[in-house]
Amino acid sequence: MNDIVINNPLEDEAIYIFREVAAQFEKPAILFSGGKDSITLVHLAKKAFYPAKIPFPLVHIDTGHNFPETIAFRDNLVKEFGLELHVHYVQDNIDAGHVKEEQGKYASRNQLQTQTLLQAIEEHGFDACIGGARRDEEKARAKERIFSVRDDFGQWDEKNQRPEVFDMLNGRIAYGQNVRVFPISNWTELDVWTYIQNEEIEIPSIYFAHKRNVFERDGLIWTANDDVVYREKDEIVTEKTVRFRTVGDMSCTAAVESLAFSIEEVVKEIRQSDLSERGARIDDMRSEAAMETRKQEGYF
Amino acid sequence: MKKNKVLKISTAGSVDDGKSTLIGRILYDTKSLKRDALEAIKKNSEQKGYDYLDLALATDGLVAEREQGITIDVAHIYFSTPNRSYIIADTPGHKEYTRNMITGASSSDIAVILIDARKGVVEQTKRHFFINNLLRINELIVAVNKMDLVDYKETRFNAIVEDFKKLAQAGSYKEQLITFIPISALHGDNVVASSENLSWYSGKTLMQHLENIQFEDIHQNTQARFQVQTVIRPKTENFHDFRGYAGKLKGGELSVGDKVVVLPSKMKSTIKTIEFYDKKYTKASIGSSITITLEDDINVSRGDLIVKENQLPHEAKEIKAIICWMDSTPLISSTIYQFQYGVKSVKSKIKSIDSKIDTDRMGKEQETNELQLNNLGWATIQLAKPLHFDNYDENKDSGAFILIDTKTNNTAGVGFIQHKESLN
Numbered sequence: 001m002n003d004i005v006i007n008n009p010l011e012d013e014a015i016y017i018f019r020e021v022a023a024q025f026e027k028p029a030i031l032f033s034g035g036k037d038s039i040t041l042v043h044l045a046k047k048a049f050y051p052a053k054i055p056f057p058l059v060h061i062d063t064g065h066n067f068p069e070t071i072a073f074r075d076n077l078v079k080e081f082g083l084e085l086h087v088h089y090v091q092d093n094i095d096a097g098h099v100k101e102e103q104g105k106y107a108s109r110n111q112l113q114t115q116t117l118l119q120a121i122e123e124h125g126f127d128a129c130i131g132g133a134r135r136d137e138e139k140a141r142a143k144e145r146i147f148s149v150r151d152d153f154g155q156w157d158e159k160n161q162r163p164e165v166f167d168m169l170n171g172r173i174a175y176g177q178n179v180r181v182f183p184i185s186n187w188t189e190l191d192v193w194t195y196i197q198n199e200e201i202e203i204p205s206i207y208f209a210h211k212r213n214v215f216e217r218d219g220l221i222w223t224a225n226d227d228v229v230y231r232e233k234d235e236i237v238t239e240k241t242v243r244f245r246t247v248g249d250m251s252c253t254a255a256v257e258s259l260a261f262s263i264e265e266v267v268k269e270i271r272q273s274d275l276s277e278r279g280a281r282i283d284d285m286r287s288e289a290a291m292e293t294r295k296q297e298g299y300f
Numbered sequence: 301m302k303k304n305k306v307l308k309i310s311t312a313g314s315v316d317d318g319k320s321t322l323i324g325r326i327l328y329d330t331k332s333l334k335r336d337a338l339e340a341i342k343k344n345s346e347q348k349g350y351d352y353l354d355l356a357l358a359t360d361g362l363v364a365e366r367e368q369g370i371t372i373d374v375a376h377i378y379f380s381t382p383n384r385s386y387i388i389a390d391t392p393g394h395k396e397y398t399r400n401m402i403t404g405a406s407s408s409d410i411a412v413i414l415i416d417a418r419k420g421v422v423e424q425t426k427r428h429f430f431i432n433n434l435l436r437i438n439e440l441i442v443a444v445n446k447m448d449l450v451d452y453k454e455t456r457f458n459a460i461v462e463d464f465k466k467l468a469q470a471g472s473y474k475e476q477l478i479t480f481i482p483i484s485a486l487h488g489d490n491v492v493a494s495s496e497n498l499s500w501y502s503g504k505t506l507m508q509h510l511e512n513i514q515f516e517d518i519h520q521n522t523q524a525r526f527q528v529q530t531v532i533r534p535k536t537e538n539f540h541d542f543r544g545y546a547g548k549l550k551g552g553e554l555s556v557g558d559k560v561v562v563l564p565s566k567m568k569s570t571i572k573t574i575e576f577y578d579k580k581y582t583k584a585s586i587g588s589s590i591t592i593t594l595e596d597d598i599n600v601s602r603g604d605l606i607v608k609e610n611q612l613p614h615e616a617k618e619i620k621a622i623i624c625w626m627d628s629t630p631l632i633s634s635t636i637y638q639f640q641y642g643v644k645s646v647k648s649k650i651k652s653i654d655s656k657i658d659t660d661r662m663g664k665e666q667e668t669n670e671l672q673l674n675n676l677g678w679a680t681i682q683l684a685k686p687l688h689f690d691n692y693d694e695n696k697d698s699g700a701f702i703l704i705d706t707k708t709n710n711t712a713g714v715g716f717i718q719h720k721e722s723l724n
Binding site: 276 | 306334358535544579588697
C-alpha cells in the first residue's frame with residue numbers, strides 16, 4: 001500500500017468539479033473535440049468516478065474540417081473507455097440552410113459550430129456541458145466561471161455572472177437554462193502538458209513533429225488541403241516538419257515548425273516558447289474581442 | 301507525481317491605484333507575457349497615443365473594460381517562476397467592490413493591498429484591510445505604489461506605514477502578518493528587481509517576498525472534515541460490493557483505521573480504505589479528492605459529513621453568521637433561501653438581521669432591518685435540519701456557506717459562521 005495521497009491541487013479541484021456535476025445535474029455531457037484539453041478531461045473524469053464508469057456521454061461537434069488523426073483517436077478512446085458518443089455535424093446545418101458557410105481566403109467553420117452545439121444541447125436535453133476551456137487561454141475566458149449559466153439561446157451574460165466563493169458551486173438553473181462547466185479553468189497550457197507527460201496520457205499524433213504539406217500566410221503556417229482550406233494561387237505549398245500546439249478545425253488552426261517528436265520534447269518546447277497557444281488560433285486574430293463575441297453567442 | 305503547489309493571491313486597490321498595471325508589470329518582468337500578447341499591448345498602447353506600454357491591457361478582458369479603462373469582473377491571471385505557480389485574482393476597484401473582493405479573497409492564500417503613495421491611507425484602504433482581516437487572510441502585503449510620483453521619498457513611505465499600522469490595530473484577527481513594500485508598478489521599481497531609486501529600502505522586492513512565502517506559515521491547523529459529494533457504486537462483477545464515498549478532504553488528515561462518525565446520523569464506523577483512482581493509501585491530507593470505504597455497511601449519502609470520533613464539529617439548528625450580500629434584492633428577515641454549506645443544501649429562513657457592519661469604519665455596527673448589495677452584517681439563520689459545522693475562525697474551508705435565491709437561483713450572499721454556542 002502507498003503511504004500518503006500526494007496532492008496535485010489542480011487535479012483535486014478538477015475531480016471535485018466533476019463529482020459536483022454528476023451530483024447536481026440530471027443530464028450532463030462532455031464536449032469532446034479530440035484536442036489535448038478534452039482528452040485530459042476524459043482522464044480526469046475516469047479518476048473521479050473510478051471504479052465506476054464515467055457517467056457522461058461525449059458530444060463532438062464535427063465541423064467536417066477535422067484532422068483525420070483526431071477522429072481516429074476519438075473513436076479509439078470511446079471504445080477503450082466504453083463511452084457513449086454523440087456526433088453532430090455542422091455540414092447538416094449548412095445543407096439544411098440554417099447557417100451560411102463563410103467564403104474566401106479566411107473562411108472557417110469555427111463559428112458555425114455554435115448553432116450545431118446549441119441544437120445538440122436542445123435535442124438531448126443536456127443541462128450541463130463540460131468543456132476543456134482554460135482561463136489562461138484568452139482574456140475573455142479569464143473572466144469565465146467554473147459553472148457558467150447560459151440562457152435558452154446559449155448566451156453568456158458576462159456582466160451578470162454568479163459569484164463563486166470558496167469552492168461552493170451553485171448549479172441550480174431554471175427550465176431551459178443550461179450550464180457550461182470548466183473543470184480545468186485554473187490550469188495553464190504547461191499544466192496540461194506536464195499532466196499528459198506525468199500521467200502518460202495518449203494524444204493524437206498531430207501534436208508531435210511530423211512532415212506535412214503546408215503554406216505560409218500572415219506569418220502563420222497553414223495546412224495545405226485544398227478541399228478544406230482556401231489557398232491563393234501564389235501561396236506555394238512546401239513540405240515542412242511541423243506539429244500542432246492546439247487542435248481545432250483545420251481551417252483555423254496553424255501549425256508550428258518543430259522538432260519535438262516526444263512528449264518530453266513537447267513539454268520542453270512549451271516551456272521555452274515565447275508565443276502563446278492562442279497565437280496559433282487563426283479564429284482569435286479576427287479582432288481583439290473575437291472570443292468574447294463568440295462566447296456571447298453561445299460558443300464553447 | 302511531484303508536488304505542484306500554487307500560491308493564490310488576491311489584489312485590492314482603489315480605482316487608479318495601478319492594480320492592473322502592477323499585475324501587467326509582474327507578468328512582463330517575470331517574462332510571462334508571450335511575444336504575441338506583448339505585441340497586442342504595444343499596438344493598443346500606440347493606438348491610444350501612450351508613450352509607454354499600457355500593461356493594464358494585459359488583464360482587462362472584456363470590451364467594456366478596455367473601452368472604459370476599468371476592471372469590471374474578477375479576472376484570474378496565471379504565471380509561474382521556476383520556483384512555483386501563481387494565480388492572481390484581480391478584483392475591480394469600483395462598484396460592487398465588496399462582493400468582488402470577497403469572491404477573490406475567498407480562494408486566496410494571501411492578499412496584496414495597493415496604496416497610492418500620493419494619497420496614503422484613504423477610506424477605501426480601511427475597507428480593504430477590514431475585509432481581508434475579516435476573511436482571516438493570513439498574510440497581507442501592503443504595496444505602496446507610485447513612489448516615483450513622491451520622488452521615492454523614504455519619509456513619505458514611513459508615514460504611510462505608520463498610518464496603516466494604526467489602522468491595523470483595530471483588526472480583530474491579530475495574528476495577520478503584514479509586510480510593507482515601496483514600489484512603482486509603472487517603472488518596475490521593486491516589483492521584481494530591486495531599484496536604485498529606492499536604495500534606502502533594504503527589504504525584499506514584491507516578487508522576492510512572494511517567492512519566499514512558506515505554505516506551512518499561511519495555513520491553519522484544522523481537524524479532518526470529509527463531506528461526501530457522491531456515492532460510488534460501480535455494480536460491476538469485479539467491484540460488486542464496492543461502496544465508496546467520494547469527496548474532498550477539508551482540513552486535517554484521515555488515515556486507514558481511524559474511528560469515524562457520520563453526521564447527521566451519528567453512526568460510527570472505521571475507515572477501511574483510502575483510495576485515489578486505482579491505488580490504495582494509508583493516509584490523506586487536506587485538499588485531496590479521494591474515495592473512502594468504511595468497515596461497516598451503514599447509510600451514507602451526499603452532503604453527509606465524516607469526521608474523526610474525537611474531533612466533532614458543532615451542531616445547531618439556528619446559527620449566527622456574518623453575511624456579505626451580493627444580490628440586488630436586499631436581504632430581509634423572514635425570507636426563505638437555499639442554504640448551501642459545502643455540497644450540502646438545506647432550506648433556511650432568515651430569522652433576523654441583527655446589525656450592519658460599516659466596512660469603512662473598522663466594523664462599527666449599526667442597527668438595520670435589511671442588507672443591501674455589498675453590505676456586510678450579522679444575521680441569525682434558522683435551518684430546516686440541524687447543521688454540523690465549524691466556525692469560520694476554526695476552519696476557513698468549512699466555516700462558510702452561500703445563500704441561494706430560490707426564485708432566481710442566483711448566489712445571493714456568502715456567510716461566515718461565527719456561532720459561539722456549541723453542543724460539544
